[in-house]
Amino acid sequence: MDIKDKTKLDLALDKEILFNIYYVMRRIRAVEEKIVEEYPKKQIRCPTHLSIGQEGVPAALAQVVTKHDYAISTHRGHAHYLAKGGDLDKMIAELYGKECGCSKGKGGSMHLIDVEQGFMGTSAIVGNSIPLGVGLALSLELKGLKNISCIFLGDGAIEEGSFYESLNFAVLRKLPTLFICENNLYSVYSPLDVRQPIDRQIHTIAEAVGAKTACCDGNNVIDSYETLNTICQEIRSGSGPWFVEFETYRWREHCGYNYDNDIGYRTEEEYETWKRRDPIKTFVDYLKNNYSIEVVNKLEQIDQNIFKEVEEAFEKAKKASYPDPSHAYTSIYCQ
């Protein structure tokens, strides 16, 4: 199915959405860049996977779901948490292992959750959260709700049997699931070609399993928005599972804050090519070319607010206290 044929967004009518897309993308970037700055100080002491370069898709999704929809994600979950409305302060505090973190310091960067916003967690085990997302969709069906469940996964995660099994069940039961595959070409330092046949596309598997599918440039956030907007409407009206594959690229190392193009698993050229497709820059250029100066000026104002917000979140997190050591031994069971 070609999504773009089906709807055409009149962007002129939707400035709010434009600004919000920008806000979400820019805020994710700002948070991640602040982590880059802070991580070397060794106060954030947990494995941390940044989403710089991959902000477009979550920002697009943010426009078409509400807190009554669910989302679930992976080790690389910062962007998804924030896009889904997750509390910024609590996320940063969690990275610092503080008591006021979203998981009270017990989970760290790889275990973010904000139940109130329908962001139902992330997992440090590849593929582990996929069936959870299907289970969330099942709960919607059982409760007779019309919301949807969004499942973020990487190109590596689709190699897990849990992906295949989960998708089969979602299709079997026509559950309101949206599989969002961010294909960034790598799993850690392993390129696609040592893991998957080179002439195959991931979404074709999902299609054969029975999902409706689409493929989209994740760096083009307007395209991404239009695609996801249409698809979410379809799911809400009972289409059953959709699987959308987004082209994207992680700029920095798999885990940590550095660049690592020098170590040899990918080329500097490849990185530069993708960097030129920066979802934020592309979006801003588009606005500059198509909108009035007021619109563009507004972006700067948004930036200011974001920077302030982010600074404050880090300040608060640093100042916050660690959980009492005795808390290591509590909450093993729910009473």
Place this chain on the structure above:
Amino acid sequence: MDIKDKTKLDLALDKEILFNIYYVMRRIRAVEEKIVEEYPKKQIRCPTHLSIGQEGVPAALAQVVTKHDYAISTHRGHAHYLAKGGDLDKMIAELYGKECGCSKGKGGSMHLIDVEQGFMGTSAIVGNSIPLGVGLALSLELKGLKNISCIFLGDGAIEEGSFYESLNFAVLRKLPTLFICENNLYSVYSPLDVRQPIDRQIHTIAEAVGAKTACCDGNNVIDSYETLNTICQEIRSGSGPWFVEFETYRWREHCGYNYDNDIGYRTEEEYETWKRRDPIKTFVDYLKNNYSIEVVNKLEQIDQNIFKEVEEAFEKAKKASYPDPSHAYTSIYCQ
């Protein structure tokens, strides 16, 4: 790909093959029917899954592989073991739990093996043996051999993540694997529609994963033979993995010797329809219509030999001794 367009077997030239197909099918049927007769006597005391109705595909495969090719199978493995050349006496003794069984009585009906014939075992865990078959194919690649690895699996097994993961790796490495899916419409008493989307075909998934695929009526053993013959040649010349889905039907209960059409998970009509497609009867009718009386007479002679062979195998197995009880505690580790 449509297999039948590619080759046309000149059956007149290949009477030996015809007789051998018949021998393998008829022998499997005779063995299974003898089990039906003996099982109620409670001397065969292990979960036993019969292949009556499903003899066609293994008999076809038997013609196109040698003992230097590998095969691996499932809980329903009698037919595959026999077709691959597995020792009949040792199989029957194994069912009776005797010391001279192929697994020394430790494995029973669900754990048949004949290493000398390249039949590398069966598993009581659905999906468990699929990756083993891919590993066998990997060993062939590593050793530079031109043989192939045949992986029997059911329509239920394809629901396991291990199937998907195994096929992906086989395709990635272009390993000489032949996936033989015997789709008999049921997993225990569960029809396909509670497990898989109704409008989907299993082989289309395999195709999307990257295997070459074919679909074939497993009750038509000549078609099955032609299909597998062509495909095995392709695999031997480097095509990489093939997945072939065969329509077939188990006549008796999932596990045990009875008929169970009365319990309500499938209809008597359905059973009768499939029974009319009996691979053996269809084949014999075909021969009767197309071949001389000598050919048909030969079949009777084959039957006599089979019945004698089968009787003897059961006699020997019954007379054979149980392993010494102390053997329960040996061979846990290989020395």
Place this chain on the structure above:
Amino acid sequence: MTKITFGKAINSAIDQAMALDKSVICYGLGATDPKGIFGTTLGLEKKYGKKRVFDMPTSENAMTGVGIGASMVGIKPVMTHQRLDFFLLALDQLVNGAAKMHYMFGGTVNIPITIRLILGRGWGQGPTHSQNLQAWFAHIPGLKVVMPSSPEDAKGLLISSIFDPNPVVFLEHRWLHNTVGEVPDNDFRIEIGTSKKLVDGNDITIVSMSYLTIEAQIAEKYLRKNGVSVDLIDLRSIKPIDMKAISESLKKTGKILVLDTGFTTCSVSSDIISRVLINNFEFLTHPPAQIAMPDVPEPTSFGLTKSFYKRAADIAKKVLDMMGIDSLDPFNDLPPPAPHDVPGDWFKGPF
């Protein structure tokens, strides 16, 4: 109170839980087929509908995750696997997921899933249809583990498991399904973590679980007749475990024998013995003893399983040895039933 089978008690527990609470769902391979998982799920689909009671694809791993995901938002799934062995495919979901989520998400979610695993035995179940891996589950923080041995306990503990806010692994021994006992008709609960004193005695403590409790009861009667007074404790729950009851008994008897349906090494019985000795060393008047399955995959052959499983006679023998009594021959007095590989006439194989 009605006299019903263990299997029926399970069925009744799920039935009543589903009637009480719309968020209870029930699924598993064969949950809606004509056999209804050894009768334990029969009738439920008809009563509660296809949405709440369903069969599933042979996808143990993801389907466990589906239940866990639904649990996160208040659904209470009862998932069943016809053999524990099949569940090895789903341990990532249970151990990296369900067991840890309440903790690792700082208490913001909890996972009220109940996973019924059936423990196979007899009629040549063989190496991969017979494993009793309760020790594995007990090793994992965040899980509760239940192993009832009577129909009444099965019902009371299953309802408690379903309404427990944590993941509970409910281990059901296939040889118990047709045992019969008085069971309350109404909804009733037994607290997870409480053992049951089956017989009060003074000479020796026997700690038992699941099917071995049946054998222990036979042994106890025999021992009683022969003047040995056994304090018989049925654990019922493996985690949390009722160490208090064990310690109290040991204080009285000074001798302990622990029975275990699982492999010996790193087992629940080893753990009990080690705990007792670390904490109650002074109570012991005799080295502790253990009867568990040998560290051997279970063989299939009828010829190999005869003495493979420990029975009442083995228990009695061990106790008599510990008591220093050598005038009795329990192997003669308590002969194994023939055939040895079925729990009774009702069990006609192949499952």
Place this chain on the structure above:
Amino acid sequence: MTKITFGKAINSAIDQAMALDKSVICYGLGATDPKGIFGTTLGLEKKYGKKRVFDMPTSENAMTGVGIGASMVGIKPVMTHQRLDFFLLALDQLVNGAAKMHYMFGGTVNIPITIRLILGRGWGQGPTHSQNLQAWFAHIPGLKVVMPSSPEDAKGLLISSIFDPNPVVFLEHRWLHNTVGEVPDNDFRIEIGTSKKLVDGNDITIVSMSYLTIEAQIAEKYLRKNGVSVDLIDLRSIKPIDMKAISESLKKTGKILVLDTGFTTCSVSSDIISRVLINNFEFLTHPPAQIAMPDVPEPTSFGLTKSFYKRAADIAKKVLDMMGIDSLDPFNDLPPPAPHDVPGDWFKGPF
């Protein structure tokens, strides 16, 4: 003999095994990437080619089965997982397959696979990157389980594991990778199942494994200086386990402390204590003791892990208590390194 790191010793073991025997292959996620699994597989692809050394899809379950299948016909795979926790996805293949095949196929096949699992710790690894599940593997008949603590043992035991005809689970502690020691340059083997007496002493037996041996050695030095003579046994192998060495030591000392990197309940240490007590009750002059991880998922926060792991001071304290010595303050004398969550400067996170 050359002084090399534990990680380099692993690399050298695989290298020499591959040079010796063409049927040895080496694979795992990242096996051929620039980091080469913490350096342990670096250079192997170049030396032995893409067919024998390869990366893999994130398909732990099937890829384990692929190795097992190849093992059936004489290939000797060395498969590595960067964390034990990821391997939970593959337990069906290991436990229902590899562990049982030699037995359940009547000795006709054997499975010479070696599975290296890396045990995570520190830098906020958290609940699912830090599990030490040796007790699970030890519980399963048919598996061998190895946990070296020195570079020399790592090499000698890994080569033995690779050439062992059975499936071996080789558990490698991340905090040991940069420890340094003298290692023979040539191919050499250490018999699986033999422990190593690190210090000969008379007052108390300490049984240790993997990284805890490092802490035990610090404690032992401190105790020695203070007049307590420790008999220190490094297990090296968990299954088979060298109970003979433990019994002999206990006969001499009458006191035993068992250290364990895994959760407490149903652990290897519980098992050792229970065995000792069943078989050597008469040797004991004091209740046995155990230091294992608490039954708690590991928290991530720096603020929560500080006293979470047991260190030399905890070991020394326990021994002093058992010896009835209360004049020393090991927590003061053996302060934890700061920061507490890294094994040394080389460990810069995030793995």
